Ligand SMILES: [Zn+2]
């Protein structure tokens with residue numbers, strides 16, 4: 001046998017032995033991978049491996065319409081070692097955990113308005129904040145007028161469950177005082193002044209009105225941490241106020257509705273005889289923003305990066321991003337991202353750097 005063939009045969013034998021050993025030990029290997037993933041998910045300080053600064057995570061980049069890659073509206077904002085959440089859309093509490101951020105670690109939730117898609121997971125978030133972290137105090141929740149009514153409703157719906165869990169696990173594991181949320185309500189009339197909700201030397205969180213009529217109040221949020229700035233639009237039609245608030249921001253997280261793709265959805269609804277759905281898809285054009293208009297706002301505000309969230313209608317493949325964005329890349333010359341669940345954009349303090357990473361784990 002030639003030396004070349006002998007080496008090949010030996011290599012094949014070694015490979016066969018390795019594959020056989022892995023096959024025999026496959027359950028142990030699977031257990032090991034499973035344990036590593038569980039340990040990663042349970043870390044008490046999930047923010048420790050993120051550089052000091054301001055970061056934005058998408059825990060729900062979708063809308064009320066089902067999208068296989070996007071939960072309902074939810075944006076995480078990490079400021080140093082503090083974890084904040086803007087809106088609590090359908091399925092977002094699970095996505096957060098898949099990103100390695102436990103609901104128990106959320107320091108405060110900020111709500112933009114009370115459309116169902118923005119509050120659908122509020123009950124789950126509050127429950128997991130409480131039961132997942134043995135919280136002794138309820139979750140702080142900031143929102144414009146109307147918050148108490150929403151919060152009272154969710155707390156009433158979860159009262160039975162509260163009782164079951166205290167009876168089953170005991171008050172040491174689920175302290176009764178930690179159930180639910182504490183409402184921090186602020187007034188926000190249309191065109192009203194900014195509301196500064198958190199004001200410390202390193203961190204400012206500011207709410208401002210946006211235009212989602214007839215939904216009032218509706219707000220956006222500006223986060224400033226050690227000089228880095230992020231704006232989250234909430235749901236809005238093109239808003240000059242938003243453009244002013246976003247001036248020189250590092251990242252503008254803006255909602256976006258593609259009329260072109262929505263027209264195809266409408267066509268499908270008409271074909272199916274679903275006239276009410278067709279009409280709703282026409283109505284929603286008036287209180288959202290097209291990607292092109294969001295790009296104009298981003299350009300006018302001189303933001304450094306534009307991230308689309310509340311992506312309407314569903315964009316199930318990145319291959320469709322071009323159709324979704326339309327002319328937006330010609331209008332805004334900076335980086336544009338059509339957000340997906342798991343996106344994490346890091347803005348290290350003391351730099352002008354913008355790092356885009358993915359944070360959705362899989363085994
Ligand atoms: Zn809305």
Ligand SMILES: [Zn+2]
Nearest residue numbers: 115117118235
């Ligand atoms: Zn919405």
